[in-house]
Amino acid sequence: MNQNNAFTVSIYPIQHEPGVWFANYTISEYRNGAERVVANVSMRHATHASEAVAKKAARHAGEQAAARFRLRTR
DSSP, X not given: OOOOEEEEEEEEEEEEETTEEEEEEEEXXXXXXXXXXXXXXXXXXXXXXXXXXXXXXXXXXXXXXXHHHHHHTO
């Protein structure tokens, strides 16, 4: 049986106050025509001075986490 699953990462930079941003990412799994959120992470421990830097941090952390999920489902 072929179980095709894919993980996607969505990133959401959040402005805590003017000039203080933190990163948030969500990992979703698509399997058998359904979507399931497997991780929703707010990286409040690391703040950034701009939205762009927060996006980059979220993208990097989210892709690393998604790669670990992909390895576990093989």
